Amino acid sequence: MSLSTGVIGRIMQGEDVENPVLQILAIKRINSNVESERYRILISDGMYFNSYAMLASQLNHLHQAGDLEEFTIVRLDKYMTSLVGKEGVGKRVLIINELSVLKSGSEQKSKIGEPVTYENAKKTPAPAAPSIPTKKEPLFGNINSSKNNNNNNNNNNNTMNSTLNAGLTHPIASLSPYQNKWVIKARVTAKTAIRTWSNPRGEGKLFSMDLMDESGEIRATAFKEQCDKFYDLIQVDGVYYFSKCQLKPANKQYSQLKNDYEMTFTGETMVQMCEDEEDSIPEIKYDLVPISQVSNMENKAAVDTIGICKEVGELQTFTSRTTNKEFKKRDLTLVDMSNSAISLTLWGDDAVNFDGHVQPVILVKGTRINEFNGGKSLSLGGGSIMKINPDIPEAHKLRGWFDNGGGDNIANMVSARTGGGTFSADWLTLKDARERNLGSGDKPDYFQCKAVVHIVKQENAFYKACPQAECNKKVVDEGNDRYRCERCNQDFPNFKYRLLINLSIGDWTSNRWVTCFSEIGEQLLKHTAQEVGEALENDPPKAEQMFSGMNFSAHIFKLRCKNEVYGDMTRNKLTVQSVSPINYKDYNKHLIKELQQLTGIGSSN
């Protein structure tokens, strides 16, 4: 009995071939959903095979009756091809509606010819070597070269290799805890750093990754031994075969991936790099939103966007008040051609390693919106992806726009002004700030200015504060080496020093007394609050040295301005939100802009 050699290539390009005779090489149920039982067939014409053939459900009984075994020869009496998946990344599937069995598999007993995937046939007219992986290097996980397999591993290898040889991988969307014999072929879209944990239930380490194929996405986590074993091997953007992971319901609270399940690597988990057919797994898809549009999106929504990192904030370290854990973060300001700016927060290593002074293009996927003071900002949380200077057309367009001055006059601030962090407050002179009655409204005003430190008061420059990490309340010195915190309602044998420094700063227009707290004080004095407090109490010459060291130093001050009422007195109070070294490029840009406004010379409009 002969097959209709070569017809699969024609059928899959849309040609209507009448009654092709084909051979079934494998049949597999593609989901475990009781309501919708579907079978996927690996079917061959002796020259090409198609691993994306589906049995229409009205024919399921044929398989249940055992009529569609391996090697069965069938005639397709009615079939259709259909594009499944989203536009752009669709895959053509052969759906078999009616068929006749010409020869049973048990009678036929063997595969006819050495078929290759029809997708390859399109690229190379002459049939090439099979593109379905057989045994390829590099192999890792439990799939080793056949020579050093032990018996235990053979079973696993057989599952993976037979599936791969048959060209049958499972769509991610079909995975569930009720079925564990599967192999998926997926692109790694994100990988976390290795994280350790320690809690009453134990300790360990882990990393997790996001996997994607045409059908969907899923998160996978590797703990302890698996973490060590796979961390270096799994690379972002790579395509791999995965099998033998444990599926469990996903905790939607912690993941925005569209899957009801997530998976955990086990001792049997296998991962194999896929070097062929990578094209069949879609690239990561970004639903890029202009920054201006984020204003209209809901709090906590996930956002993909791209912008130029116009400003970079300092690395900040803080201790969470709720968990007492230490965090590192860095705020960036992204701008784009919607003439808008938004603040993006990076965490952990992303924050530590970020180099923003070159103003790179930043592409993010799955960042969370945080609402504050009516503004919106983005946070790169777990499950988010960031790409720096990605090689995509949008990035090049932005680069060109920005390098030609596109970001100089950003009109729309999507994030609230905080004065702290990176957010660019307006430039004002100290004189302007007073004359414009800044701080007289309900909310504080923020501005930045270039100023020099004139006088620093050493008196009352520190206080003794509650030693609890999350509390900075002044303690009551009970005189018996005990310190009481009223807020924590607790006695302590110790305290910590906090700074509260008054200093006079001046620019070319005026000078003002401003207040700064510990973090800023430590930065200006170049010593910790502890060192400063001890020096002030016990070593006045050393304190004098520290304090005089900051005299006449120039900085960019970001200031918070607010009227405060003391008794019947209203005072306009300035608090330092941040100090940073003068970035002359930025500062000159500001000066040139001022000059243009004053003179009307050199302004393009």
Place this chain on the structure above:
DNA sequence: CCCCCCCC
């Protein structure tokens, strides 16, 4: 088995 991302 993690799962924390504060504050303003």
